[in-house]
Amino acid sequence: MLSFTLNDHPVQCKSPAPETSALTLLRTTLGQCGTKEGCASGDCGACTITITSPEAPGRYKSVNACILPAHQLAGCHVTTVEGLAKETQLHPVQQAMVEHHASQCGFCTPGIVMSLYALYENRQEVDMVDDSHLDHRIEQALSGNLCRCTGYRPIRDAARAVMTTPSGPRPAQDKAPVPPAVSTARDYLLPTSLSDLHACLARHPDAPLVAGGTDLMVEANARLRTFDTLIDLTRLPELKQIMPLQEGWYIGGGVTFEALLPLAEKHYPALAELLYRLGSRQIREQATVGGNIANASPIGDTPPIWLALNAELILDGLSGERRLPLDEFFTGYRTTVLGAGNYIKALILPSLARHQALWVWKLSKRRDDDISAVLMAASATVTGDRLDHVRIAFGGMAATPARAPALEQVLEGHRLTAARLAMARQALAEEFTPLDDVRASSTYRRIAAGNLIERLYWHLNAVPGHKELTHA
């Protein structure tokens, strides 16, 4: 049995197979066809819905239903495009979309309406200090919605209009009763405490873990993977904690990138800039810190940053709790030391020391909703012009996210002068033989990585007052 609230109505349905997506459940099982499918891979946003989970009843998350495990709807308040209008009264977002001609063929529209609905309903979060700030928020909200017809301008106009029109109190939806978080499936386990989780792991040591599902479900859809049993990590409060520590921050393995943003904005601005460009809003609402590390993709965006900051992991599970520098975690292409029945409990992220700087630059073909071709994360203390404690890591340059020790050594204890830049480029070229794939050629990656070092050079040698771009 799976129960949740859909557009203010309680829904109870038979437990779907573990790999079933929320989109399939909505469209096929429940016959609610307002939500569209455009790709089934999290790339287009046509399937966007909002969910409000029991832990944060006032907060609307926009998510891609096509890659959301249906079981994660348990106990949530789910809103789809069919649920916004009250009788004949359109929701302000819908009204604005009509008024600004923001829909042509209309196939992207349900998803866009829902992304804007989440933005609108969470508007308390949006401090609209000025127009550019609002534009930034709108851009973020729409970062995961493709439209092939309109060219986007009318959609942005609709968003601006609705966000700047004074509005009454929030609608009654919030008060709708949320059913208990029921999912009684035997093959989709939703532990709610660590002891529960450990019991699940002991019973099913080989069962895959799922957190946001933004990697796992894409793969399940594309390769038609089915699972005997899945263990879900999204209902574990311990995994969602963010706590200050003596040496820095404790970040639970289940923290989503959206939840990480406030910390990043405050303490690691370069990380925040990167997070704005990680996937899309819908992806960031689901994607977790632990998932991004555990999936060990060579082009995962955050591992190079954690490497550059000398982060550590806390692992737990059948092999017991242990603490491990991230440097020792990746063992090869998509392999790690984790082992079956274990999970990433937390990331220990050191605070930035005095004079320590962090630079993160991501290169991709498109600005949003695109995977990196090359990403460089570099950290060092800068005294005068001298670089110390240099740590530089790359994504997209090797089989795993990888540090560049030879490059680090060239820079360690030196000023990054033009001569040293040449040495650095040389060291880098010798250090990596990057991948050749559809995202970028090997040559491009090599040249681009070298250019990122050069960018660091310009950054460090910038004429004061010279306008410097902060990210690519």
Next chain:
Amino acid sequence: MSDQTLGAGPKRIDGRLKVTGQATYTADHQLDNKAHAYGVFSTISRGRITGLALEVARNMPGVIEIFHHGNFPALHHTPSSMAGGNKVEETRLPFEDERIYYDGQFVALVVAERFDQARAAAQAVTVRYEEETPRANLEQGLTAHGTREGKGNHSRGNAKQAFESGTHRMEATYTTPVETHNPMEMHATLAHWPNGRLQVFESSQGVVQQKGAMAKIFNLAPHKVEVISTFIGSGFGSKLWMWPHAVAAAAASREIGRPVELVVPRSQMFTTTGHRPETKQTLKLATDEQGRLVALSHHSISNTSCTDQYVETCGSVTKSLYSCDNVSVDHRTTQVNRGTPTSMRAPGAAPGLFALESAVDEMALAAGIDPLTFRLDQFADRDESQDLPFSSNHIRETAERAAERFGWHQRNPKIKSMREGREIIGYGMAACNWEALKRPCDAHVALRADGTVYASCATQDIGTGTYTIVAQTLVELTGVPFERIEVELGDTSYPKGPISGGSWTTATTLPAIAEATRHAIMELKTRAVRSGGPFDGVDVASLNFENGVLSHNGKQMSFAEVLSSMKLANAEGDAHTEGADTSKYSYRSFGTHFVEVRWDPLLANLRVARVVSAIDVGRVMNEKTARNQVEGAIVMGLGMAMFEHTEYDPRTARVVNNNYAEYLVPVHADQPEIDVILLDYPDTAFNEFGARGIGEIGITGLAAAVANAVYHATGIRVRDLPITKERLMAGA
């Protein structure tokens, strides 16, 4: 004119349905007892099937039937004639034999109770092939097959000789890659056979053509086929002509006696539903000493499939855009192992103007003339290829107004000369051009006793606002307010309407709607003056109809009252209008794009920051939908310039980036600042409304404007689309 009529841009009448999720697209239809089909698609690109292992799949839950070349019912070929109303692009039927011509060809079709069951069983089918070496791209096709004659060639004067004796000359080859339409809604068919008739819900830009083709293929009297496409998640050309999946679904439904739904997965939207072909274009231009064009030749080769001939007419615009005595335009094709190509937004002109307008820029620079001046001096005043005047041409005004708004005159022509911070700024421009067509059309209009006005036509609204524009026309002609208008489109049971393509829907449909409306009004008047009618004995000619009211000598009655008083349900009008007479004028639309790019040399980071375009499409029927069409086309043109590229493995001819993650289209953050200037000069020689179409022109020339701006910023002349960072880095 009130806010609700032509030109002013009322709200779209379908907007509400779309924002509430009530607009029903093909895969949203619920039919009782519906079964689901999923394809097994070939994983080789050339060869034949030597064996199919079906046992495992057959025994999987929910499986009803598996079709393949060994058991698929025998069907017929359609003659594939557009005039005959039965055109398809790929004439080979699915499962016709064991031959494989391209990656993604249907090799089997699994029908099951549920979608997931059909998909799982399709995955379980194994196919054995005998593989032959495929022709994976244009170059391989040329080596293996050479070229074939295309169509649309043109020659005047002696381009070869004039080129050789020219003072300034340029010669270059440009290439454009395969692009995939990728409308947001995937192709879908829902077919069933109530009482021996075939009814098909299809995401289609051409229901009338599909009906004709289905009738031929299934050997049915035309009236036994109905094709319905009420809402479509756009098509950009890929849904103009029916593709094999529709035939497969209809046949499967007939065989199992149940409705069958088949949605083409995103990955196969890259293989079996058409694409814009790869092109290779050689341009040779020469001017005299003063920089006047004396020779212009544009020879192109595009890929077609191994089953059908499709020609991308890259030189279609080259014939008439510039004034030049010696012109040679030639189109050829070569066969490769890809599905059959088809029209994609502005076919021919989009890749063709990339080459032509890049070459014109190169020519202007070689002759030492500002690219804007060069063009202004040489735009043709009449269509020299047909020796006809243009019905209406304001291209110079588009160039001048857009240049002014853009600030072209602040441009420092020196390469890499304009900077802001680390970024180098480049300015570029290009002309845009598209033919204006008008086709035959039928329509039906009724003034109804309940005070509403109704119109129907089989043509579709693919998102361009046809519902709204038809409604506006009715408002204008009857004076009945918007809320009391009902429009039905996209169903072959309505009067025959055109395909939604070629930007001719508006120009074609509105005259028929208008004519039918006048007939309906005349019918109303004729009834009203008959004996017993409210205007008994009045001369029809002196009876006035305005704002929905009949009047004569101070007596006034609304048409609803007139009809009710005679117990009539309605007064109807039907109309048939003809296509445009092309013997007196050449009909084309015109415009100019100006583009600002910003380039960060260190990162090879390129973005289009600003576009100013001025467009001359005759009368602007609805300011909002028109502007929107142009903006959408500009952003798609940006995709063409910078991202879009369907990549094939050169060894296997299989598509590598067959998804939205790797086939990149512009996203929200890529949109530049766009300023569209719409000229509004009614072209009454073309039709009574003076409106030419607007759907395609905006994409033409845009990629060239970007390439020209990139050259200005970087000194790198990119002649191969898309303009990627790799290309810039390699050229730097």
